[in-house]
Amino acid sequence: xxxxxxxxxxxxxxxxxxxxxxxxxxxxxxxxxxxxxxxxxxxxxxxxxxxxxxxxxxxxxxxxxxxxxxxxxxxxxxxxxxxxxxxxxxxxxxxxxxxxxxxxxxxxxxxxxxxxxxxxxxxxxxxxxxxxxxxxxxxxxxxxxxxxxxxxxxxxxxxxxxxxxxxxxxxxxxxxxxxxxxxxx
Amino acid sequence: xxxxxxxxxxxxxxxxxxxxxxxxxxxxxxxxxxxxxxxxxxxxxxxxxxxxxxxxxxxxxxxxxxxxxxxxxxxxxxxxxxxxxxxxx
Numbered sequence: 001x002x003x004x005x006x007x008x009x010x011x012x013x014x015x016x017x018x019x020x021x022x023x024x025x026x027x028x029x030x031x032x033x034x035x036x037x038x039x040x041x042x043x044x045x046x047x048x049x050x051x052x053x054x055x056x057x058x059x060x061x062x063x064x065x066x067x068x069x070x071x072x073x074x075x076x077x078x079x080x081x082x083x084x085x086x087x088x089x090x091x092x093x094x095x096x097x098x099x100x101x102x103x104x105x106x107x108x109x110x111x112x113x114x115x116x117x118x119x120x121x122x123x124x125x126x127x128x129x130x131x132x133x134x135x136x137x138x139x140x141x142x143x144x145x146x147x148x149x150x151x152x153x154x155x156x157x158x159x160x161x162x163x164x165x166x167x168x169x170x171x172x173x174x175x176x177x178x179x180x181x182x183x184x185x
Numbered sequence: 186x187x188x189x190x191x192x193x194x195x196x197x198x199x200x201x202x203x204x205x206x207x208x209x210x211x212x213x214x215x216x217x218x219x220x221x222x223x224x225x226x227x228x229x230x231x232x233x234x235x236x237x238x239x240x241x242x243x244x245x246x247x248x249x250x251x252x253x254x255x256x257x258x259x260x261x262x263x264x265x266x267x268x269x270x271x272x273x274x
Contacts (some may be wrong), residue, residue, distance in 0.1 A: 083225045108232040111244035115232050133228050173225055 006032075009066040010059070015041050018055060019102065022042055022063050028106035030064035032056075036098045045094040050120075053102075053128035054084045054174065058119040060102040080135040082113075083173035087130035092179065098122055104132070112137040191237075191260050195253060198233045202226075212254040221251075230256075238263040 003022040010017065018040065024031035034056055041047045058081045071078040094100065104118040112135050120128040186194070198220075199205050203226055209254065216222045222230070227250075231242050234256070240263045250256055 062204070074229055089243070096244065108235050108241065110231065110241050113228055113244055131232075133225060175225075175229070 003069065009070050010062060011116070012059060012062070015039070017059070018052070019059050019063065022067060023097065023101070025064060025067050025069075027068075030104050032060045032063055032102045034100050034102060036094045036096050038096045043096060047095045048096075049078070050072075050089040050091050050094055050128055050179075051087075052094065053089065053120040054087060054130065054132070056100070056102045057084070057104055057116070057130060057132045058121055060104045060115065060118070061132060063115050063137060066103065075108050077136070078138045082133040082135055082174065085115075085131045085133065085175040085177070086178075087128065087174060089128045090125075090180040091127050094122075094127070107131070136151055186264060188257060188261060192253075192257050195234075195256050195260065198230060198237075199253070202229055202233060210253060212252065212257065214253045215251055216253070216256075217251075219233055229235075231266060234260060234263075240267055 003025065006017060006019055006022060009022075012018075019032045021033050021036045022030065023033050034147055036043065038046065040048070042052055061081075062079060065077045065079055100120055100122050101121055102115040102118065106114055107117045109117045113133065114136060115131050115133045117129065117131050118129065119126060196210050199210055199220065200207050203220070203222060205220060214220055215242065216227065218247055227247065231247055235241060238260055242259065243261065250259060
């Protein structure tokens, strides 16, 4: 099945569009492919921290939202990355030239809030796992209904991170990070 | 699941997910003020509660929760609802 190019459905643009293509999409799951390229954001000395996985996860979920919005005939979607949790990194870095798959599956959703369990892999090798929590819909409307939820980063802006501590917007929110392994060659 | 079992399960979730000291958790403990959780923690907790109840807790209901005992009441209610067979049409 052919999927639309990501730059047709996502507002992200290079260099912050980190994913190459949408390769699979179901109602509650998505798979995208990405290639680590020289000159890409956060790439230094031919490698990038595997923490980039969190941005891959966020963009893959955004791709799922955008694809479903387009399939349903809807207009542009809005969304917000609220946070990441239980992120486990099996390698410390990815290297330029690495081709990776990003798979995210919805594990919980209620109203506009959903959490996706995500896996970053290279072939059969699991490089990173974690859960990302996202808000589907217009962040301004949700913030108006829930004053505590006023921050986060816009899924459609190509940035990630966001703190949801009541009344303290700002720094990225990442809970329970486990780093292990050395740079994969 | 008895009410005491529900309470113990919730305490277990709070300890495991948010690295709280079980001695600091009481039924009347307020989630934000006493246990220092925030709204993202609350979402993570509802994901865990989904594992307990098998039901997706509505965000509007979740917003009304203030204390550990509120969670126990919610889970008890959800489990009771889950055990009632759906009405035949």
